[in-house]
Amino acid sequence: MEQTPISMRKHIALVGDTNSGKSTLFNRLLGQDISIVSDVSGTTTDSVIKAMELIPYGPVALMDTAGLSDESELGKQRMDKTLKTLDRADLILYILDAAAHEASAIYFSKPAVIVFNKCELLDEDTLLWLKKENQNAVFLSNFGNDGLEALKARMVEELKKLDAPVEEEKKEEETWVGDLLPEKSTVVLVTPIDSAAPKGRLILPQVQILRDCLDHNMKVMVTKETELKEVLDELKKVDLVITDSQIFPMVDEIVPKEIPLTSFSMLLARKKGDFAQYLEGVSHFANLKDGDAILVLEGCTHNTTHEDIARRKLPVLVHNKLGVGCRFFYFSGYDFPDDLSEYKMALSCGMCMINKQEVETRMKRLKEANIPVSNYGVAIAYLNGILDRATEIFK
Numbered sequence: 001m002e003q004t005p006i007s008m009r010k011h012i013a014l015v016g017d018t019n020s021g022k023s024t025l026f027n028r029l030l031g032q033d034i035s036i037v038s039d040v041s042g043t044t045t046d047s048v049i050k051a052m053e054l055i056p057y058g059p060v061a062l063m064d065t066a067g068l069s070d071e072s073e074l075g076k077q078r079m080d081k082t083l084k085t086l087d088r089a090d091l092i093l094y095i096l097d098a099a100a101h102e103a104s105a106i107y108f109s110k111p112a113v114i115v116f117n118k119c120e121l122l123d124e125d126t127l128l129w130l131k132k133e134n135q136n137a138v139f140l141s142n143f144g145n146d147g148l149e150a151l152k153a154r155m156v157e158e159l160k161k162l163d164a165p166v167e168e169e170k171k172e173e174e175t176w177v178g179d180l181l182p183e184k185s186t187v188v189l190v191t192p193i194d195s196a197a198p199k200g201r202l203i204l205p206q207v208q209i210l211r212d213c214l215d216h217n218m219k220v221m222v223t224k225e226t227e228l229k230e231v232l233d234e235l236k237k238v239d240l241v242i243t244d245s246q247i248f249p250m251v252d253e254i255v256p257k258e259i260p261l262t263s264f265s266m267l268l269a270r271k272k273g274d275f276a277q278y279l280e281g282v283s284h285f286a287n288l289k290d291g292d293a294i295l296v297l298e299g300c301t302h303n304t305t306h307e308d309i310a311r312r313k314l315p316v317l318v319h320n321k322l323g324v325g326c327r328f329f330y331f332s333g334y335d336f337p338d339d340l341s342e343y344k345m346a347l348s349c350g351m352c353m354i355n356k357q358e359v360e361t362r363m364k365r366l367k368e369a370n371i372p373v374s375n376y377g378v379a380i381a382y383l384n385g386i387l388d389r390a391t392e393i394f395k
């Protein structure tokens with residue numbers, strides 16, 4: 001906990017009238033007597049800041065402040081200081097003496113939690129009424145002995161809400177094609193619908209890329225390879241063709257050279273795992289010898305097209321194009337071998353069903369074990385001699 005510098009922590013400020021019990025609560029939350037507590041109004045004259053671990057949220061900085069209700073000149077100065085402190089706060093705990101306030105109308109421009117303190121001083125009916133009137137508030141009594149856990153839970157909840165937009169922003173950045181082409185571009189997706197295609201739907205990466213194009217205001221057309229030529233003839237301008245990698249050679253012949261062409265697997269490889277590592281990995285195909293072991297990582301087993309690529313197409317391609325007979329070892333889902341020493345190379349599917357963190361961990365392990373790794377799409381493009389075309393759009 002002491003490791004995280006104050007500047008990196010979310011700041012929580014305790015704000016409220018003098019004598020409302022801010023310092024008492026501050027000490028209580030810290031589990032230490034840091035701030036002086038007394039029944040003299042204006043005991044706290046300067047803001048005090050202290051690091052604390054708010055479980056289960058993590059490291060935060062807690063701030064005690066000078067009370068707000070002091071009318072004297074000195075009081076006004078203190079109030080200015082408190083208001084300055086608020087600039088640094090991410091979350092405000094607005095502490096009210098339950099006996100002195102009925103309800104609060106104060107407005108903060110930041111997320112704030114209203115905390116009624118000293119509730120044991122109220123009679124039962126008044127407290128019930130207060131709770132009814134302030135359903136969003138937290139109620140503490142007996143110097144924070146009652147209600148402290150509820151307050152902490154609420155603090156965690158509010159801080160998590162603050163973190164949520166950051167997560168959203170991160171997602172925003174993770175686009176498939178939004179960074180490759182400008183808005184209004186025209187994209188053609190080629191998806192074979194053969195016996196291996198899932199019944200009644202498209203596979204996840206195809207749907208995600210389709211959606212990504214729409215999110216980035218692109219015009220998108222989906223077709224099978226059999227209608228591709230017609231589609232290209234009809235469209236005035238095509239900025240990118242994205243195809244299923246298993247029919248890449250055929251599509252490569254249909255799509256005029258001036259139109260950029262890549263595959264779903266290539267886009268997936270760029271998004272998950274280390275694309276540069278995959279591109280470097282294929283060059284090691286040239287070093288393979290008869291009998292070498294190749295590790296094949298499949299994210300799932302229910303995609304028969306991808307299973308077919310892994311178990312039939314890739315071994316045949318390796319044999320035909322490189323003239324070597326390698327041994328292929330398959331690992332599915334979250335399965336991953338403990339001992340990597342026998343493998344000369346690794347091939348991975350697009351891993352669309354596996355979370356990014358997990359894929360990154362695998363890539364790191366392969367790198368550490370000095371095992372070159374590539375992915376299906378990159379490997380197929382390389383073995384068919386069309387890798388340059390498929391990666392042109394990323395340059």
Ligand SMILES: Nc1nc2c(ncn2[C@@H]2O[C@H](COP(=O)(O)OP(=O)(O)OP(=O)(O)O)[C@@H](O)[C@H]2O)c(=O)[nH]1
Binds near residue numbers: 017023
């Ligand atoms: N009955 C009761 N008294 C409390 C409670 N919490 C704090 N007090 C008392 O209220 C008085 C003020 O407490 P402080 O914690 O110093 O209040 P403060 O808001 O920090 O006050 P200033 O620093 O002057 O702004 C002290 O006498 C405390 O003992 C409580 O839950 N119940």
Ligand code: SF4
Binds near residue numbers: 349
């Ligand atoms: S996890 Fe792998 S095998 Fe499964 S659908 Fe995605 S790319 Fe294909």
Ligand SMILES: [Mg+2]
Binds near residue numbers: 022023024035036065
């Ligand atoms: Mg105080």
